[in-house]
Amino acid sequence: MYVRTHKMKSATSRLTIAALGDIQWAADEEDIAYDLLEEHIGNCLEHPNPLFIGMGDYVDFASPSMRRALETHVTYDTAKKVIADASKHLVDDLYRRLLKPTRDKWLGLTQGHHHHQVKVSELKDGTVVMEDSDVYLAKLLNAPWLDEMGVVKLLFPGGGVFRILAMHGSGSSVFPWGPLIKLFRLMPHFQVDLMLMGHQTKKANDEVDRLIFPDDSDDIRHMTIKMVGTGGWMKGYINGRRTYVSTAGLGPVALGQPLIHLRPRIRKGQWDPMMTVES
Numbered sequence: 001m002y003v004r005t006h007k008m009k010s011a012t013s014r015l016t017i018a019a020l021g022d023i024q025w026a027a028d029e030e031d032i033a034y035d036l037l038e039e040h041i042g043n044c045l046e047h048p049n050p051l052f053i054g055m056g057d058y059v060d061f062a063s064p065s066m067r068r069a070l071e072t073h074v075t076y077d078t079a080k081k082v083i084a085d086a087s088k089h090l091v092d093d094l095y096r097r098l099l100k101p102t103r104d105k106w107l108g109l110t111q112g113h114h115h116h117q118v119k120v121s122e123l124k125d126g127t128v129v130m131e132d133s134d135v136y137l138a139k140l141l142n143a144p145w146l147d148e149m150g151v152v153k154l155l156f157p158g159g160g161v162f163r164i165l166a167m168h169g170s171g172s173s174v175f176p177w178g179p180l181i182k183l184f185r186l187m188p189h190f191q192v193d194l195m196l197m198g199h200q201t202k203k204a205n206d207e208v209d210r211l212i213f214p215d216d217s218d219d220i221r222h223m224t225i226k227m228v229g230t231g232g233w234m235k236g237y238i239n240g241r242r243t244y245v246s247t248a249g250l251g252p253v254a255l256g257q258p259l260i261h262l263r264p265r266i267r268k269g270q271w272d273p274m275m276t277v278e279s
Contacts, residue, residue: 001149004108006051011158011271016047017107017260021055021168022198022232024114025094030241031060032233033255038098040256045101047259052102053152055198055230055257056112056168058137059090064113081119081128088118091133095140106143107152109134112168112198151192160264160271162193169197174251177204179229184208187225193273194226194260201232201253203279221270228277231257 008015020041023032044050074080111134118136121129138145146152149167156162171182179197187195187208205228212221236245236252245252258279265272 001151002108002144002146003151003153004144004146005153005155006107008154008156008160011156011160011266012264013049013156014264015049015051015154015262016044017164017194017262018044018050018052019055019166019196019198019228019230019257019260020044020052020102021110021112021230021257022057022201022234023094023098024057024060024232024234025090025098026060027090027093030238031235033235036255037233041098041102044259045105047261050105051107052105052143053107053164053166053196054109054134054138054143054146055166055196056110056134057114057198057232058112059087059094059133060114060234061087061090062114062116067116084117084119084128084130087116087133088120088136091118091137091140095137099137099141102141104142106138106141107154107164108144108146108150108166109138109141110146110150110166110168110198111148151190154262156264156271158271160273162262162273162275163191164194164196165190165192166196167198169199171200173200173202176202176254177206177229178202180204180206180227183227183229187227192225193223193275194228196228196230198230198232200229201234202229203231203254203256203258204229205258205277205279224275226260226275226277228258228260228279229254231255231279233257
């Protein structure tokens with residue numbers, strides 16, 4: 001887990017937080033809602049001050065069980081190099097095709113379940129320098145690394161603070177509100193304004209209000225905490241092709257990802273983020 005800080009330029013700086021992940025890119029446009037994703041990224045970049053936050057599973061290689069199998073059965077150095085080269089190509093391809101315009105506009109990247117070691121360089125003595133594919137992607141995007149879970153603090157001049165908890169997440173649910181169950185259980189333990197979770201590829205969102213009793217007055221103030229499932233882009237049903245989703249008769253995922261808008265203002269002397277969720 002990492003805690004990162006991002007400084008805003010003014011107390012009322014407007015911004016759009018775009019959760020982006022669960023792309024599961026495997027170099028085939030038919031596997032994902034490619035045109036929708038391309039359009040979505042373009043739409044995000046048209047908003048004032050767009051800031052992205054990575055939700056994991058950017059590429060579709062490799063799952064935890066596949067990584068264990070490769071570690072057990074692939075013992076030849078040459079084979080390992082070939083796999084690492086292919087993994088790097090997959091990340092480079094995703095960056096080149098879709099993510100390059102978002103460079104320098106990231107609050108951070110979390111790690112998902114699908115990732116692998118990539119070959120980043122080879123020394124003169126033949127030593128291969130490797131790193132995780134998600135770490136490599138973060139460097140391409142010039143994005144802070146958040147690992148399995150991150151808290152990002154947006155600091156506004158004058159004392160305004162907006163805290164975001166982001167994690168790839170885990171678990172499964174047939175219900176559209178599945179991610180909210182996990183987030184609601186975590187909510188009492190984190191002092192944050194926004195909680196984001198991927199993995200379950202559902203876009204449900206809800207909120208809880210927490211009462212705050214300031215030390216300097218007898219006022220009662222409300223702190224609104226929003227919990228958001230961040231969707232995804234991998235199509236489960238493809239015309240003319242069998243997939244594990246159609247074979248198992250699973251429900252299709254909620255394609256697309258939410259946008260969180262902050263329109264801060266000073267209300268009765270207090271900084272208010274004025275948060276809304278668009279999904």
